[in-house]
Amino acid sequence: MPRADLLVNLVRAGTQGDQRTFRSTVEAMAAEERAKRHGQLADRLEENLRHQPAQGAKTPEVVRSFDGGHGGLLYEIEPRRGLESIFLDDSVLAPVRELVEEQQRVDLLRSYGIEPRHRVLLAGPPGNGKTTLAEGIAFELMAPLFVVRYEAVVGSFLGETSGRLKRLFDFARTHHCVLFFDEFDTLGKERGDTHETGEIKRVVSSLLLQIDSLPSHVVVVTATNHAELLDRAVWRRFQLRLDLPAPTFAQRVAWFDRFEGEVGMPLGMSTKTLAGRFPAQNFSDLEQFCLDVRRRYVLALPGADIKRIVADRLTQWKGRVGPETAAKD
Known part of the structure; x- marks a missing residue:
């Protein structure tokens, strides 16, 4: 059965006509049921989100298809390595372990009106454990690790990339998961760069809005080898900003x-x-x-x-x- 606070939010949103809260609450319920392996119930909740409201206003699309429901925009890695197996400095592992604890004890935090941290930015030279750390977080949370496929997300036509990003995030919201963006500078480039097109700047704006709206049951981990290329507004979106240096x-x-x-x-x-x-x-x-x-x-x-x-x-x-x-x- 869904948590009491979600049911209360659902009733409140329904009586007040708050479509945004209604949708985010149902997404959280679907993610929770899917984490409990109640797949049929989660699918039915998502299916009902596709329906138009009585007033005829258009609601965001929830993608479900034969490829896992994300339209081929992601691929899933089965986490096999925990944090204990990763050789990283305690200055990196300690805050990550804290994030895992917050996710695992989310009910206690919410009883005090606090949400767990769920946005992580990893920077450093290639080969120093950024992808492995994302896998370790997913392993500790017993959650699927979804990796963004840039070749499927980035389109050549105006508005295509932003639309695909929206579909990707709509899918992630209904899952308790770790969403991993490797080489994040591919999408999160500095908008002040005069060499970039207006389309890239619109993509960055869309990406930041989507990250802001993610519920806390989606742990988004981004990694970059070129932190200097990231848009300045990207940095403040992340509650954990960690540098992964070469081994000492x-x-x-x-x-x-x-x-x-x-x-x-x-x-x-x-x-x-x-x-x-x-x-x-x-x-x-x-x-x-x-x-x-x-x-x-x-x-x-x-x-x-x-x-x-x-x-x-x-x-x-x-x-x-x-x-x-x-x-x-």
Whole structure:
């Protein structure tokens, strides 16, 4: 059964003719029922939102279709990694854990008239855990992770992108979910940029309005490698603004400590030496290096020599030139 406060809001909105509150309340009810796996009831609530009101005024479209209900604008990732598995500084993980707690104890907060935080902006170089952190939030909340497909959202005709964004947000409102915008600067560009068209500026305005109107059961996480490109009005929309830097030496040592524990044998050199010799530019490099070692170890069984494999992989990785390394040469 829906929460008492939602039922009270629904009755109040109906008696006062407040279509906006009525709609947002039904969306919240549908999201709650879907989270309880009451899919039929959630679908029926959404279906009734499609109907025109008695006065004939047009209401926002709720998209339901064979592709999951979002018109192909999103794809879903099944969260498999929790926050405990993510190597990030406590200055990042601590506020994220607080957000998760607020979402999990939302009934207590609402009994005091407070809504949980639900808008997060992540910035930093590529490969340092922005997507993984969004997955970790979804995992902790036991909610689906919906990732925006820009190739489906961005259209070539006037007004097309804004219309698709509206459909996307209408879908998200009826789900308890994590909505993830990777490379957010694709849509949230600075409107003062003289090189951008009027259409892009209208898209940014539409995007900001949609983010403002999202209910708190939709946790929206945005990520950018180029924070300097974001419109200034974007920043204040987000209650958490976190920077995800490259791994420190201590974090690289901790990463290899954990890896050595997982393989259950010495790596042939101390983890501090390995952390100092490995040219990691980001956490993704660390993860790929360890996967590389595992892969070669499995293929060399039964006579695999982990020490030799680590030394060989280290030599090979030193020969790789990334953009940061190339800039130094």
